[in-house]
Structure formats: structure tokens, C-alpha cells
Amino acid sequence: MKTGKQSGTRGLYAGTVLSNNQIRSCFWKIILAMDSPGSQAFATTNPGQFAEFDLSTVSIPPSDTIPEHLRDASARQILLRRPFSFSDVSISYLSEGVCTKIEVIYCVLGPATVRMTTLKKNDQVSILGPLGNGFWYPKDMKNALLVSGGIGAPPILHLAGFLKQHYPDICVTAFAGAKNVDKIPFHVRIGNKTGIVIEDFERLAIPAFLSTDDGSGGRKGFVTDSLRQWIRANRPLSGQTVLYACGPEAMLAECAKIAEEEGILCQISMERMMACGIGLCQSCAVQIAPIEAEQPRYKLCCKEGPVFDSRTVVFTNGRR
Numbered sequence: 001m002k003t004g005k006q007s008g009t010r011g012l013y014a015g016t017v018l019s020n021n022q023i024r025s026c027f028w029k030i031i032l033a034m035d036s037p038g039s040q041a042f043a044t045t046n047p048g049q050f051a052e053f054d055l056s057t058v059s060i061p062p063s064d065t066i067p068e069h070l071r072d073a074s075a076r077q078i079l080l081r082r083p084f085s086f087s088d089v090s091i092s093y094l095s096e097g098v099c100t101k102i103e104v105i106y107c108v109l110g111p112a113t114v115r116m117t118t119l120k121k122n123d124q125v126s127i128l129g130p131l132g133n134g135f136w137y138p139k140d141m142k143n144a145l146l147v148s149g150g151i152g153a154p155p156i157l158h159l160a161g162f163l164k165q166h167y168p169d170i171c172v173t174a175f176a177g178a179k180n181v182d183k184i185p186f187h188v189r190i191g192n193k194t195g196i197v198i199e200d201f202e203r204l205a206i207p208a209f210l211s212t213d214d215g216s217g218g219r220k221g222f223v224t225d226s227l228r229q230w231i232r233a234n235r236p237l238s239g240q241t242v243l244y245a246c247g248p249e250a251m252l253a254e255c256a257k258i259a260e261e262e263g264i265l266c267q268i269s270m271e272r273m274m275a276c277g278i279g280l281c282q283s284c285a286v287q288i289a290p291i292e293a294e295q296p297r298y299k300l301c302c303k304e305g306p307v308f309d310s311r312t313v314v315f316t317n318g319r320r
């Protein structure tokens with residue numbers, strides 16, 4: 001397999017599967033060890049960056065194990081690589097060099113992700129990356145508010161671990177939302193007093209608030225209601241607080257609105273259908289607010305994103 005030319009740069013690398021297990025309902029977690037040049041390149045991955053996986057040659061599982069609503073779609077040929085963010089990237093320094101492990105949480109919803117469930121220990125996957133910009137960290141930041149909706153969780157979890165490791169003085173609070181309890185892509189357990197505990201944040205000693213639209217887990221309502229309530233109760237200083245969000249666009253638009261009302265900086269990780277992932281096909285345009293009376297402007301989500309300052313984005317529902 002062709003591998004990247006230089007350490008620390010975007011390239012085509014091989015990942016060897018270490019484990020691939022179902023977390024709950026449609027959510028799985030795969031951990032891969034990158035080859036030697038890939039380990040160098042991915043060692044400096046910034047949360048919010050992503051990679052394109054080639055899953056075209058991975059086998060289809062037996063049809064009776066595929067959820068019925070996905071059986072027809074699963075038979076489709078896979079022509080394009082698929083983009084995935086990381087929920088963690090860990091680095092070990094061994095006598096033979098650096099070894100980087102990447103962790104991806106994925107939701108099974110179509111032909112590529114159905115196939116992905118059949119990957120087993122020692123299988124190899126061709127991975128193009130690291131791609132995109134990732135989140136950034138203003139130097140005056142003292143509070144980070146992390147908001148995830150549904151499968152927007154992985155890069156937020158990666159960010160949580162990264163902040164704890166590299167910015168231990170920053171006070172981090174997490175807000176996770178999902179349609180219902182089955183759509184929470186985290187490891188959870190029932191706590192005695194607190195209801196559902198999100199173990200992934202508990203492990204990092206980060207307070208986390210869960211909301212579900214139907215109230216089947218955590219607080220009933222949108223995650224952004226929980227966020228707004230927390231901000232009003234705790235009044236974090238605007239110049240020292242950054243809101244980081246990843247999830248459905250309507251949730252990102254609401255985060256942008258809350259941030260604007262509260263004078264807080266807000267970085268959002270946008271999702272678009274991506275064909276090439278490297279700025280060639282123009283399939284992933286995000287509309288950017290025009291300057292004065294200029295024509296609409298666009299940025300490529302794969303190259304100039306996926307993370308944007310929320311003040312610059314024109315959301316598809318027309319809100320800023």
C-alpha cells in the first residue's frame with residue numbers, strides 16, 4: 001500500500017485494526033494503530049480534524065445480521081472514501097519509534113458503515129489524512145463549553161481529552177444531546193442519584209449534562225436549552241469562554257445564536273457530503289456571510305473547515 005511521503009503531513013497511510021466493538025444500538029467504536037509514517041503524521045492531529053477511510057473492499061456482513069431497513073442499501077457498491085472524525089488519538093513512544101492509535105466512533109447507517117462492522121483485529125484499512133483544520137484555542141480561554149448532538153459526539157470527546165491533557169487549567173463543561181436514549185453515542189450507565197452518567201466524560205472528570213428530545217434519558221428537551229440554562233446560572237465571563245459544538249446544523253445555528261447573545265466566541269464543526277476530502281471536487285461548500293454587499297461567498301468544509309467561527313457561517317435555514 002502507498003504510504004505518506006513525509007512525517008507530519010497529509011497522506012495515504014495504513015491503519016491496522018486493534019479492536020472494533022459495538023458500544024450500543026447503532027454505535028460502534030473502532031481503534032486502529034497507524035503504520036510508521038502514519039504514526040508520525042497522525043501524532044499531531046488536532047481535535048476536529050478527520051480522515052477518509054477506504055471501505056470499498058470490506059466484506060458485507062451476513063444479511064440476517066444487517067438491520068432490515070439497511071439490507072437493500074448495504075448491497076450498494078462503495079466508490080468513494082468516507083469521512084470520519086476521531087474520538088481519541090493516543091501516542092506511545094516505543095524503542096522502535098512513535099505509535100499512534102486512532103479511535104473512531106461510528107453510526108451504522110449505510111453501505112460503508114455496515115461493512116465497517118465486519119473489520120476485525122489485524123485487518124488493514126487505507127486511511128487518507130489527517131484532513132481539515134480542527135478546533136483552535138484562544139490564549140485567554142478559561143472556560144470551554146462543549147456541546148454535542150447525536151453523532152457529533154466523537155470530535156467533542158476528542159477535544160475534551162485534549163483540553164484535559166494540554167490545557168489542564170481550563171474549566172471544561174460538556175453538554176450532550178440526542179433524540180432519545182438509544183441515540184446517545186457514548187458509554188453510559190445509570191447513576192444512583194444523577195440518572196444517566198456519561199462514562200466517557202466521567203473518566204476525564206468533566207461535568208456532563210445529558211438531554212434527550214423525548215426525555216428518555218437525562219433532561220427532556222434540546223441540548224441547547226440545557227446550555228442556555230447553565231450559562232444563565234453560572235455567568236461565565238464572555239471574553240474567557242469559548243463554546244465548541246458539533247452536531248446537526250439546527251443545533252449549531254442555535255449555539256451560534258446563544259454565543260452571539262452572550263458575547264461568547266463559538267467554534268462549530270460543520271458536516272457536508274464529501275467526495276474527495278482534499279479540496280478538489282467542490283462538493284462540500286459552506287456559505288460564508290458576505291462582506292457588506294458582496295456576492296455570497298463559500299468555503300470548502302473539507303479544507304478550510306470543518307471547524308468555523310460561528311459568526312462567519314450562513315446556516316442552511318437562513319439564520320446566522
Ligand SMILES: Cc1cc2nc3c(=O)[nH]c(=O)nc-3n(C[C@H](O)[C@H](O)[C@H](O)COP(=O)(O)OP(=O)(O)OC[C@H]3O[C@@H](n4cnc5c(N)ncnc54)[C@H](O)[C@@H]3O)c2cc1C
Pocket residue numbers: 050073082083084085086104105106107108109110111112113114151154155270271272273274306
Ligand atoms: C468531517 C466529517 C466527519 C464525520 N465524522 C463521523 C464520525 O465520527 N462518526 C460517524 O459515524 N460519522 C461521521 N461522519 C459521517 C460519515 O461520513 C457518514 O455517516 C458515512 O459516510 C456514511 O457512509 P455509509 O455508506 O454508511 O452511508 P451513506 O449511504 O453514504 O449515507 C447514509 C445516510 O447518511 C447521510 N450522510 C452521509 N454522509 C453524510 C454527511 N457527510 N453529511 C450529512 N449526511 C450524510 C446520507 O445522505 C444518507 O442519508 C462524518 C462526516 C464528515 C463530513
Ligand code: FES
Pocket residue numbers: 273274275276277278279280281282283284300301302303
Ligand atoms: S470534499 Fe471535495 S472539495 Fe471538499
